[in-house]
Amino acid sequence: MRIVPLVLALLSASVLLVATPARAAEGETHREATTVELSAEASKAAVNDLATAVLYVERNGPNAAAVAREVNREIAAALEVARTRSDVKVQSGNTSTWPVYAQDGKGRITGWRMRSEIQLESRNLSAMSELVGELQSTLALGHINMQPAPETRRTAIDEATVDALRAFEQRAELIAGALGRKHRIAHLSVGHSGFQPPMPRMRAAAAMSAEVASAPLEGGESQVSVHVSGRIELVD
Missing domain, CATH: 3.30.110 (Translation Initiation Factor IF3)
Known part of the structure; x- marks a missing residue:
C-alpha cells in the first residue's frame, strides 16, 4: 500500500518537469x-x-438592296486590291445598315444607309501608306493607329x-x-x-x-x- 503514494509522487514530478520548460517558453x-x-x-x-487602319464606304438610297449591292461591290474591289499587297494583312470589318426617317416626325422611312469597313494591318509602314493612299480613291479613311x-x-x-x-x-x-x-x-x-x-x-x-x-x-x-x-x- 505504500507503493501507490510513491508512484503518484513520481508522476507529479514528471508533470512538473515537462511543464516547467513550457512556462519558461511562455515567459520569453x-x-x-x-x-x-x-x-x-x-x-x-x-x-x-505596327500600323492598323480602318477604311470604309458609306452609301444611302431609297432601296436597301440597291444600296447594299453598291457598297458590297466597292468593298469587294477594295479587298481585291489590298490582297495583292503581301506586306499588308487585310480583313473585312464592321458592316451596318439602318433606315433613314423623314423629318416630319411621322416615322416614315424614306431611305436606307449602309456602311461597311475593311481593316488593314502591317509592319511595313511604306506599304501601308501606299495602299491607304490608293484605296482612298473609293473609300474613306476612318483612322490609322500606330502601336x-x-x-x-x-x-x-x-x-x-x-x-x-x-x-x-x-x-x-x-x-x-x-x-x-x-x-x-x-x-x-x-x-x-x-x-x-x-x-x-x-x-x-x-x-x-x-x-x-x-x-x-x-x-x-x-x-x-x-x-x-x-x-x-x-x-x-
Missing part, C-alpha cells in the same frame, strides 16, 4: 520584425512598328521589369543601410502599363488629295512602364 519575449513598404518604377520606349507589335511590346516590358526590380532592390538596400540593418523581401508585386500615342484625327471626307493620302507614316514610340511594390523586413 520576441521582438517583432520591422517592416517597410516601398515601390519602384522603370520605363522603356517601345517602337511603334508596338506584340513582340516589340513584350521585349520592352521585360527590359523595364529587370530595371524596376533592380531599382527596388537598390532602394531596399538604401533604407536598410541607413538604419544599420540588413533586409529580406517579404512580399513583392509586379505590374506594367503603357499608353498609346494620340490616335491620328479621324477623317470624314470620302477622299483626300493624293499628296496628303500618300504622306509617309512616322511610327514614333510608346512608353511602357513597370511598377514594383512590396514589403521588406529589417533583420540584424
Whole structure:
C-alpha cells in the first residue's frame, strides 16, 4: 500500500518537469520584425512598328438592296486590291445598315444607309501608306493607329521589369543601410502599363488629295512602364 503514494509522487514530478520548460517558453519575449513598404518604377520606349487602319464606304438610297449591292461591290474591289499587297494583312470589318426617317416626325422611312469597313494591318509602314493612299480613291479613311507589335511590346516590358526590380532592390538596400540593418523581401508585386500615342484625327471626307493620302507614316514610340511594390523586413 505504500507503493501507490510513491508512484503518484513520481508522476507529479514528471508533470512538473515537462511543464516547467513550457512556462519558461511562455515567459520569453520576441521582438517583432520591422517592416517597410516601398515601390519602384522603370520605363522603356517601345517602337511603334505596327500600323492598323480602318477604311470604309458609306452609301444611302431609297432601296436597301440597291444600296447594299453598291457598297458590297466597292468593298469587294477594295479587298481585291489590298490582297495583292503581301506586306499588308487585310480583313473585312464592321458592316451596318439602318433606315433613314423623314423629318416630319411621322416615322416614315424614306431611305436606307449602309456602311461597311475593311481593316488593314502591317509592319511595313511604306506599304501601308501606299495602299491607304490608293484605296482612298473609293473609300474613306476612318483612322490609322500606330502601336508596338506584340513582340516589340513584350521585349520592352521585360527590359523595364529587370530595371524596376533592380531599382527596388537598390532602394531596399538604401533604407536598410541607413538604419544599420540588413533586409529580406517579404512580399513583392509586379505590374506594367503603357499608353498609346494620340490616335491620328479621324477623317470624314470620302477622299483626300493624293499628296496628303500618300504622306509617309512616322511610327514614333510608346512608353511602357513597370511598377514594383512590396514589403521588406529589417533583420540584424
